[in-house]
Amino acid sequence: MTADDLLVGTGLTARFGDTALFEGLDVGVGPGTVTGVVGRSGSGKTTLLRILAGLAAPTAGHIAWPDGRRPGDVALLAQHPRLVANPRWTLRRIVAEPASIARRDCDVERAALRVGLDPVLLDRYPSQVSDGQLQRACLGRVVVQQPRVVLCDEPTAMLNPVASRAVASLLDDLVADGAGLVLVSHDRRLVQSRSRGVIDLDRR
Numbered sequence: 001m002t003a004d005d006l007l008v009g010t011g012l013t014a015r016f017g018d019t020a021l022f023e024g025l026d027v028g029v030g031p032g033t034v035t036g037v038v039g040r041s042g043s044g045k046t047t048l049l050r051i052l053a054g055l056a057a058p059t060a061g062h063i064a065w066p067d068g069r070r071p072g073d074v075a076l077l078a079q080h081p082r083l084v085a086n087p088r089w090t091l092r093r094i095v096a097e098p099a100s101i102a103r104r105d106c107d108v109e110r111a112a113l114r115v116g117l118d119p120v121l122l123d124r125y126p127s128q129v130s131d132g133q134l135q136r137a138c139l140g141r142v143v144v145q146q147p148r149v150v151l152c153d154e155p156t157a158m159l160n161p162v163a164s165r166a167v168a169s170l171l172d173d174l175v176a177d178g179a180g181l182v183l184v185s186h187d188r189r190l191v192q193s194r195s196r197g198v199i200d201l202d203r204r
């Protein structure tokens with residue numbers, strides 16, 4: 001953790017029944033940095049992201065935004081886009097939603113191009129596109145939202161190697177623009193080559 005961290009987790013503990021996923025975990029997310037999270041399936045990676053996003057409470061410990069949290073400051077890119085994307089919305093509406101919540105204009109086509117999504121697909125519904133295309137639309141939302149902290153759960157799991165490299169490069173761009181990234185992945189190479197620090201939930 002450093003003095004300019006945007007988001008700080010202190011003593012984070014997650015327990016379900018008798019099972020402790022992690023205990024006393026300290027996490028700092030600084031601007032323009034990547035914090036990696038690795039661990040076997042079921043080790044608690046998604047649980048940790050949900051706690052950092054404020055979507056779940058830790059069993060113990062707390063999270064804080066030292067200089068305050070404003071609306072739109074955090075985006076969670078989910079592992080399974082179909083579970084989070086509204087099936088009744090077009091991709092255009094899905095991508096644009098953060099701007100409409102913030103009551104500002106956005107260039108949806110530009111965001112689509114930035115994440116490698118053919119703008120022709122913007123008028124389709126989630127059931128009419130592939131998992132990888134839907135994942136790019138969810139990434140397009142992050143581009144539109146411009147959050148200070150991006151929490152990514154296995155962002156390349158649904159993608160072929162070419163698309164994975166494109167997403168990794170886009171995440172690198174977001175970090176270069178100053179976002180703090182928490183990157184969960186089974187791919188230790190993807191994580192280790194980018195991260196300021198790596199949290200290994202298998203070693204806790």
Ligand SMILES: Nc1ncnc2c1ncn2[C@@H]1O[C@H](COP(=O)(O)OP(=O)(O)OP(=O)(O)O)[C@@H](O)[C@H]1O
Pocket residue numbers: 016021039040041042043044045046047048
């Ligand atoms: N709300 C809950 N109630 C009970 N158990 C839960 C709950 N949420 C998660 N778990 C359990 O906690 C463990 C960790 O789940 P989590 O989804 O965080 O793992 P993960 O490391 O992200 O796994 P994967 O790599 O397979 O996505 C799992 O055994 C899961 O069943």
